[in-house]
Amino acid sequence: MTGQSSVKFLLRGLILIALLITAVVMQATEVSDAMLEEFASEAAERFTVQAGLATWITPQPNGRSCESCHGESLFATGSHYKTGELIEPMAPSVNPERLTERRKINKWFLRNCKWTYGRECTAQEKGDILLWLSQQ
Numbered sequence: 001m002t003g004q005s006s007v008k009f010l011l012r013g014l015i016l017i018a019l020l021i022t023a024v025v026m027q028a029t030e031v032s033d034a035m036l037e038e039f040a041s042e043a044a045e046r047f048t049v050q051a052g053l054a055t056w057i058t059p060q061p062n063g064r065s066c067e068s069c070h071g072e073s074l075f076a077t078g079s080h081y082k083t084g085e086l087i088e089p090m091a092p093s094v095n096p097e098r099l100t101e102r103r104k105i106n107k108w109f110l111r112n113c114k115w116t117y118g119r120e121c122t123a124q125e126k127g128d129i130l131l132w133l134s135q136q
């Protein structure tokens, strides 16, 4: 390979990597944006990051909150309240797999809201949390 063609080869590789990264990032916002629109059609008020944060961290009378397992930082690994099983960071900026799968998001919203609040979350709560999470 000549010097010039290996530079071209390297450039092509870099462009490909950049495209792949953009694709992953776009996917996260596409899925969560679509879900936010759906929740919005069932919620009375506009979603805010402040409400999302408050809902996430506020402990219930039973002492439980979303932080019980996900930990105090969305950027660090959490550990399951009961089993001690490690939970990967929740922030999409450090864990690009987050908020990319509708089925997974719905499944865990259902389970975790029931465990934390003893009931399902409302569309308002889910929208606030999802908006806030998607920006981390």
Ligand code: HEC
Residues within 6 Å of the ligand: 056, 065, 066, 067, 068, 069, 070, 080, 081, 082, 087, 088, 097, 098, 099, 100, 101, 104, 105, 108, 109, 112, 113, 115, 116, 117, 129
């Ligand atoms: C009892 C422990 C526990 C609590 C409390 C908890 N979670 Fe989770 N959560 C998990 C586990 C386990 C997973 C799945 C493992 C993983 O994704 O790393 C998960 C995954 C999720 C996901 C999936 C995100 C994705 O796209 O990968 C969402 C959304 C979520 N939780 C929201 C919440 C919310 C909202 C609360 C508070 C109402 C909460 N969690 C409280 C254990 C918990």
